[in-house]
Amino acid sequence: xxxxxxxxxxxxxxxxxxxxxxxxxxxxxxxxxxxxxxxxxxxxxxxxxxxxxxxxxxxxxxxxxxxxxxxxxxxxxxxxxxxxxxxxxxxxxxxxxxxxxxxxxxxxxxxxxxxxxxxxxxxxxxxxxxxxxxxxxxxxxxxxxxxxxxxxxxxxxxxxxxxxxxxxxxxxxxxxxxxxxxxxxxxxxxxxxxxxxxxxxxxxxxxxxxxxxxxxxxxxxxxxxxxxxxxxxxxxxxxxxxxxxxxxxxxxxxxxxxxxxxxxxxxxxxxxxxxxxxxxxxxxxxxxxxxxxxxxxxxxxxxxxxxxxxxxxxxxxxxxxxxxxxxxxxxxxxxxxxxxxxxxxxxxxxxxxxxxxxxxxxxxxxxxxxxxxxxxxxxxxxxxxxxxxxxxxxxxxxxxxxxxxxxxxxxxxxxxxxxxxxxxxxxxxxxxxxxxxxxxxxxxxxxxxxxxxxxxxxxxxxxxxxxxxxxxxxxxxxxxxxxxxxxxxxxxxxxxxx
Amino acid sequence: xxxxxxxxxxxxxxxxxxxxxxxxxxxxxxxxxxxxxxxxxxxxxxxxxxxxxxxxxxxxxxxxxxxxxxxxxxxxxxxxxxxxxxxxxxxxxxxxxxxxxxxxxxxxxxxxxxxxxxxxxxxxxxxxxxxxxxxxxxxxxxxxxxxxxxxxxxxxxxxxxxxxxxxxxxxxxxxxxxxxxxxxxxxxxxxxxxxxxxxxxxxxxxxxxxxxxxxxxxxxxxxxxxxxxxxxxxxxxxxxxxxxxxxxxxxxxxxxxxxxxxxxxxxxxxxxxxxxxxxxxxxxxxxxxxxxxxxxxxxxxxxxxxxxxxxxxxxxxxxxxxxxxxxxxxxxxxxxxxxxxxxxxxxxxxxxxxxxxxxxxxxxxxxxxxxxxxxxxxxxxxxxxxxxxxxxxxxxxxxxxxxxxxxxxxxxxxxxxxxxxxxxxxxxxxxxxxxxxxxxxxxxxxxxxxxxxxxxxxxxxxxxxxxxxxxxxxxxxxxxxxxxxxxxxxxxxxxxxx
Numbered sequence: 001x002x003x004x005x006x007x008x009x010x011x012x013x014x015x016x017x018x019x020x021x022x023x024x025x026x027x028x029x030x031x032x033x034x035x036x037x038x039x040x041x042x043x044x045x046x047x048x049x050x051x052x053x054x055x056x057x058x059x060x061x062x063x064x065x066x067x068x069x070x071x072x073x074x075x076x077x078x079x080x081x082x083x084x085x086x087x088x089x090x091x092x093x094x095x096x097x098x099x100x101x102x103x104x105x106x107x108x109x110x111x112x113x114x115x116x117x118x119x120x121x122x123x124x125x126x127x128x129x130x131x132x133x134x135x136x137x138x139x140x141x142x143x144x145x146x147x148x149x150x151x152x153x154x155x156x157x158x159x160x161x162x163x164x165x166x167x168x169x170x171x172x173x174x175x176x177x178x179x180x181x182x183x184x185x186x187x188x189x190x191x192x193x194x195x196x197x198x199x200x201x202x203x204x205x206x207x208x209x210x211x212x213x214x215x216x217x218x219x220x221x222x223x224x225x226x227x228x229x230x231x232x233x234x235x236x237x238x239x240x241x242x243x244x245x246x247x248x249x250x251x252x253x254x255x256x257x258x259x260x261x262x263x264x265x266x267x268x269x270x271x272x273x274x275x276x277x278x279x280x281x282x283x284x285x286x287x288x289x290x291x292x293x294x295x296x297x298x299x300x301x302x303x304x305x306x307x308x309x310x311x312x313x314x315x316x317x318x319x320x321x322x323x324x325x326x327x328x329x330x331x332x333x334x335x336x337x338x339x340x341x342x343x344x345x346x347x348x349x350x351x352x353x354x355x356x357x358x359x360x361x362x363x364x365x366x367x368x369x370x371x372x373x374x375x376x377x378x379x380x381x382x383x384x385x386x387x388x389x390x391x392x393x394x395x396x397x398x399x400x401x402x403x404x405x406x407x408x409x410x411x412x413x414x415x416x417x418x419x420x421x422x423x424x425x426x427x428x429x430x431x432x433x434x435x436x437x438x439x440x441x442x443x444x445x446x447x448x449x450x451x452x453x454x455x456x457x458x459x460x461x462x463x464x465x466x467x468x469x470x471x472x473x474x475x476x477x478x479x480x481x482x483x484x485x486x487x488x489x490x491x492x493x494x495x496x497x498x
Numbered sequence: 499x500x501x502x503x504x505x506x507x508x509x510x511x512x513x514x515x516x517x518x519x520x521x522x523x524x525x526x527x528x529x530x531x532x533x534x535x536x537x538x539x540x541x542x543x544x545x546x547x548x549x550x551x552x553x554x555x556x557x558x559x560x561x562x563x564x565x566x567x568x569x570x571x572x573x574x575x576x577x578x579x580x581x582x583x584x585x586x587x588x589x590x591x592x593x594x595x596x597x598x599x600x601x602x603x604x605x606x607x608x609x610x611x612x613x614x615x616x617x618x619x620x621x622x623x624x625x626x627x628x629x630x631x632x633x634x635x636x637x638x639x640x641x642x643x644x645x646x647x648x649x650x651x652x653x654x655x656x657x658x659x660x661x662x663x664x665x666x667x668x669x670x671x672x673x674x675x676x677x678x679x680x681x682x683x684x685x686x687x688x689x690x691x692x693x694x695x696x697x698x699x700x701x702x703x704x705x706x707x708x709x710x711x712x713x714x715x716x717x718x719x720x721x722x723x724x725x726x727x728x729x730x731x732x733x734x735x736x737x738x739x740x741x742x743x744x745x746x747x748x749x750x751x752x753x754x755x756x757x758x759x760x761x762x763x764x765x766x767x768x769x770x771x772x773x774x775x776x777x778x779x780x781x782x783x784x785x786x787x788x789x790x791x792x793x794x795x796x797x798x799x800x801x802x803x804x805x806x807x808x809x810x811x812x813x814x815x816x817x818x819x820x821x822x823x824x825x826x827x828x829x830x831x832x833x834x835x836x837x838x839x840x841x842x843x844x845x846x847x848x849x850x851x852x853x854x855x856x857x858x859x860x861x862x863x864x865x866x867x868x869x870x871x872x873x874x875x876x877x878x879x880x881x882x883x884x885x886x887x888x889x890x891x892x893x894x895x896x897x898x899x900x901x902x903x904x905x906x907x908x909x910x911x912x913x914x915x916x917x918x919x920x921x922x923x924x925x926x927x928x929x930x931x932x933x934x935x936x937x938x939x940x941x942x943x944x945x946x947x948x949x950x951x952x953x954x955x956x957x958x959x960x961x962x963x964x965x966x967x968x969x970x971x972x973x974x975x976x977x978x979x980x981x982x983x984x985x986x987x988x989x990x991x992x993x994x995x996x
Contacts, residue, residue: 015543018536019517022524034721035739038516038776045513049547223532241533278536 003077006062009053010080011279016050021237029227029245055092063088079463080280087281090157093142102139105131106409113407120397122378125407130374132409133367140368151368154412158288159419161467164365167415170480171358174418175388177484178355181491185339189495192334199323203248203256209319210246210257213312214264217298218450219244224267226260231404234263234295236270236285239278243267253320254336258299265298266291268450272458287466288413290457292420293427297453300350300421301428301437304490308441309333337494341389343398350421351487352389357418359384360403364411423470425483427457430474501575504560507551508578509777514548519735527725527743553590561586577961578778585779588655591640600637603629604907611905618895620876623905628872630907631865638866649866652910656786657917659965662863665913668978669856672916673886675982676853679989683837687993690832697821701746701754707817708744708755711810712762715796716948717742722765724758729902732761732793734768734783737776741765751818752834756797763796764789766948770956785964786911788955790918791925795951798848798919799926799935802988806939807831835992839887841896848919849989850887852981855916857882858901862909921968923981925955928972 020043027039053059066073066081073081091099109128116124140150147153148163155162207226215221229245236242244263248256269285277283285291302308309316313329324332339349345356363380366372372380381400386392393399405413431437431452440448456473464472471477492498518541525537551557564571564579571579589597607626614623638648645651646661653660705724713719727743734740742761746754767783775781783789800806807814811827822830837847843854861878864870870878879898884890891897903911926935929950938946954971962970969975990996 011539012543015540018540019521019544022521022540023517026520026524030723030725032719032721032723032739032741035736038736038738041509041777042513042516042520045510046517221530223530225528225530227528238533238536240536241530243530279539 001062001065003066003073005058006066006073007077007080007280009058009062010084010281013050013053014279014281014283016046016053018237020046020050021235025227025235025237025243025245028229028231028233051091055088059084059088060092076276076280076282079277079282079461083281083462086160089145090143094139095142098135098138098142102135102409105135106407109407109409110404113401113404117397117401120395120401122396122400125401126374129377129406132406133374133411136409136411137368149369151365151412154364154368155415156412158413158416160287160465162289162415162419164369166478167361170422170478171354171361171415171418174354174422174480174484175358177480178351178487179388181351181484181488182339184497185491185495188497189491192338192494193331194335194338196324196327196332197254197335198251199320200250201253201320201323202250205319205321205323206248206253206256209253209312209316210260212315212319213257214260216446217261217264217268217302218447219264219267220271223271232259232263234266234270236267236283239271239273239275239283242270258303261303262295262299265295268298268453269294269458272450272454273461274459277461277463282461282463284462286457286460286462286464286469288416289419289423290466290469292416293423294420294453294457296420297424297427301424301486302441302449304337304350305437305441306333306493307438309336311442334494337490339491341391343385343391343393344402346402351491354418354421354483355388357414359388360414361418364414368411419466419478422478422480422483423466425486426470426474426476426479427453428486429482430456499560499563501564501571503556504564504571505575505578505778507556507560508582508779511548511551512777512779512781514544514551516735518544518548519733523725523733523735523741523743526727526729526731549589553586557582557586558590574774574778574780577775577780577959581779581960584658587643588641592637593640596633596636596640600633600907603633604905607907608902608905611899611902615895615899618893618899620894620898623899624872627875627904630904631872631909634907634909635866647867649863649910652862652866653913654910656911656914658785658963660787660913660917662867664976665859668920668976669852669859669916672852672920672978672982673856675978676849676985677886679849679982679986680837682995683989683993686995687989690836690992691829692833692836694822694825694830695752695833696749697818698748699751699818699821700748703817703819703821704746704751704754707751707810707814708758710813710817711755712758714944715759715762715766715800716945717762717765718769721769730757730761732764732768734765734781737769737771737773737781740768756801759801760793760797763793766796766951767792767956770948770952771959772957775959775961780959780961782960784955784958784960784962784967786914787917787921788964788967790914791921792918792951792955794918795922795925799922799984800939800947802835802848803935803939804831804991805936807834809940832992835988837989839889841883841889841891842900844900849985852916852919853886855912857886858912859916862912866909917964917976920976920978920981921964923984924968924972924974924977925951926984927980928954 023039023043023046027036031039063081063085066077070078070081105128109125109132112128113125116122136154137150140153143157144153147156148165152163155164155167211221211226223240224242224244227243227245228247230247232244232246234242234244244260244267246256246259246263269291273283285294309332310329313332317324337349339351341352342348345353348356359381362384363372363377366380367374378396378400382392385399405411428437431449434452435448437449440446457469460469467477521537521541521544525534529537561579561583564575568576568579603626607623607630610626611623614620634652635648638651641655642651645654646663650661653662653665709719709724721738722740722742725741725743726745728745730744732740732742742758742765744754744757744761767789771781783792807830808827811830815822835847837849839850840846843851846854857879860882861870861875864878865872876894876898880890883897903909929935929947932950933946935947938944955967958967965975
């Protein structure tokens with residue numbers, strides 16, 4: 001087999017994936033509401049073509065051949081080979097019948113989850129979730145390579161190389177760090193005034209501002225676009241098409257402003273991956289965690305930076321057309337960083353957010369490594385919220401039913417969010433050895449930040465593993481202390497804790 | 499072979515077509531500008547899958563089997579069989595090599611056409627057009643069944659059953675009719691005042707109005723959507739997804755208002771086709787001409803109706819927020835129907851429009867049936883414009899380079915526009931035997947019109963031929979006198995001729 005033949009097969013797989021990507025984007029942005037049944041039929045069919053090729057004889061042949069003749073592959077071919085091999089082994093070992101049951105379970109669980117949200121009763125979701133968990137447990141042995149525990153197998157799917165052993169340690173440190181910051185703030189901090197944050201800004205006003213901001217940050221609209229959706233996301237179709245989405249609230253500009261900056265971080269990553277990986281599975285982020293590090297770097301590291309806001313506030317005020325005219329910059333800035341324990345993860349502030357993740361991590365670990373009974377989940381959930389955040393859900397919708405992930409059997413996904421945040425802070429620390437982020441964000445040219453990320457993270461796509469990227473970019477493995485330190489400085493500043 | 503197997507193959511073909519439809523819609527509505535090369539790769543690949551199935555062994559087998567056993571097919575199966583057979587024969591006879599040359603020629607001609615528009619020189623398009631014509635001439639014998647002349651073969655592809663013999667007669671009548679109306683108007687008519695038509699209406703104001711109008715006319719937004727584009731079109735993806743597009747001009751509300759009403763006519767047709775034909779090639783319009791009859795019925799028959807505007811004018815004024823407050827209804831209405839000879843087809847008014855089509859018909863016929871030299875086209879074009887419309891292009895962009903069709907080798911397409919217009923007037927005449935369009939359009943309920951069209955035209959999709967649909971709906975074959983009569987009444991009224 002020739003390398004060109006292997007790459008041609010990968011290209012065809014990728015072309016189907018691009019089509020599926022556009023269809024999915026369309027489904028989520030503006031497909032006519034009654035078209036969903038027809039759309040499902042299109043999706044299933046294209047997916048079946050895609051999947052058949054992905055685990056098909058040509059790929060099998062290529063893996064066998066180039067396993068023997070690695071020297072016949074170019075650098076791109078080698079990177080693609082590694083990625084394809086991982087995916088193939090993950091998917092090819094699983095019996096078809098089990099996979100079919102798994103897909104059916106997920107699709108029915110999603111419906112049950114949505115229904116249970118209406119009744120706010122976990123009981124209405126319990127049997128579906130139980131099935132998702134049980135089928136996942138059946139699948140784990142097929143997926144397992146050398147991971148030590150069942151939950152490690154799941155972690156590995158989203159964050160290659162990540163383990164319970166590492167996360168237990170890192171999350172314990174992170175939890176302690178956050179708890180202690182929260183304690184000091186609650187003792188000595190001065191709460192920012194935030195009432196003006198709900199002042200009306202129209203969608204057009206917000207859009208003008210945030211589009212201006214992300215263009216300055218480096219999101220390229222000639223290779224992307226911004227649309228409205230219900231659950232915001234970024235989708236990378238190809239090197240010249242990385243689309244972002246958002247939702248808008250006229251009385252909460254933060255939702256779209258920080259949401260769009262977040263998605264633009266994902267988009268900039270995809271736009272910066274080296275073109276040479278186009279049409280191969282290397283043209284994607286290294287992992288969920290690394291992807292999230294880029295969106296959170298934009299949203300939190302940049303979006304919480306005083307210099308950034310000092311520079312942008314006049315433009316913000318211009319876009320708001322007077323709505324914030326009486327708010328001094330210092331007050332505006334502080335208002336953005338108020339922290340308060342809350343029940344809903346996606347509404348959490350940047351200090352308490354990791355606690356929401358740690359709770360989910362601990363519960364998932366209990367489910368898969370300690371066989372926690374599904375019926376007990378709501379109680380465990382509620383207790384942990386009370387313990388870590390001091391708040392307790394009054395119903396399951398505010399608690400265990402809030403996230404979509406488990407209805408899709410995406411177990412092991414949640415830690416990526418906190419990993420991304422820790423990576424972002426660690427990358428900031430490394431970047432600051434070369435340039436001052438405050439100075440760059442105070443200037444008219446933000447490009448040095450993006451260039452640094454492109455050089456150390458973006459360009460590689462999935463050709464390197466997350467731990468290697470972090471090690472190379474920062475000269476050390478994942479270290480939660482940078483995030484703790486970062487949060488301490490930021491919140492002590494805002495809360496005026498000396 | 500079982501019918502279900504045949505229908506399953508058609509479904510898979512249709513699913514690929516739906517995906518291609520969405521991709522095309524996306525390409526034309528908002529795909530990032532730099533993504534086009536990647537998109538072409540996706541399109542080509544999916545198209546190759548689609549085409550391979552369409553002329554593939556399974557279809558061939560089904561045609562052979564059900565040719566022998568027609569009684570084993572349901573009504574839907576039979577309608578699908580007929581359509582598939584026609585398409586298959588058209589495409590299967592052509593040598594692959596010739597088809598490849600043809601596709602390549604078209605794609606390069608499109609680029610050359612675009613370049614020639616910049617230089618405004620037909621000479622820059624001549625060689626590409628020559629190639630398109632020559633390859634089409636090579637293809638005609640493969641496409642030919644029992645058509646009498648080469649150009650009949652081309653006509654048949656867009657309007658099954660249409661012939662040069664019919665069109666020569668019908669277009670001669672139509673031309674004479676229009677010329678005589680134009681003469682009387684120019685002698686005795688009073689030209690409407692139109693200066694206020696360029697008053698500013700924002701996109702939002704226009705959109706509010708036209709969305710309101712097409713909803714009343716029966717376009718179903720839960721099974722469609724309206725987007726911005728450069729060259730407006732409707733695309734029917736499936737029974738629950740018929741999308742329309744438009745462009746906007748703040749100083750020419752007519753462009754979007756009549757454009758959207760036009761596209762909504764196409765969309766309503768697609769939305770009304772009987773669901774039982776879903777996933778088969780019967781789920782589409784009967785022909786280009788019938789499709790155009792529906793869009794033109796909306797745009798011209800409804801959109802030129804005095805009762806319609808009398809009813810809508812208060813809403814229009816409300817949407818315009820005062821911009822037309824000083825314009826009396828009678829003046830407003832008359833302004834919409836000014837007629838004036840012009841050079842550009844897509845800007846022509848509804849009286850002179852058919853002359854633009856007749857010119858193109860005559861030229862196409864000369865090219866294919868009389869071997870007119872391509873180099874002579876600009877001069878022939880300009881002479882005909884002078885003769886029929888009394889205007890002469892000052893450069894080729896205003897003349898022969900204005901339309902995209904020939905760059906795509908879509909010869910034989912133009913007559914559909916005039917056929918659609920004649921069908922629309924003939925359908926109006928038949929419809930008026932059952933209900934008064936003036937009364938319906940003066941009322942709050944426009945549904946009787948759409949119901950009539952659904953009953954006589956829409957529901958059948960492509961299960962009946964255009965001539966049969968027209969015969970059944972109007973009790974006679976195509977008759978241009980209804981359009982001539984309609985135009986005479988309308989324009990004599992507006993121009994206050996006796």
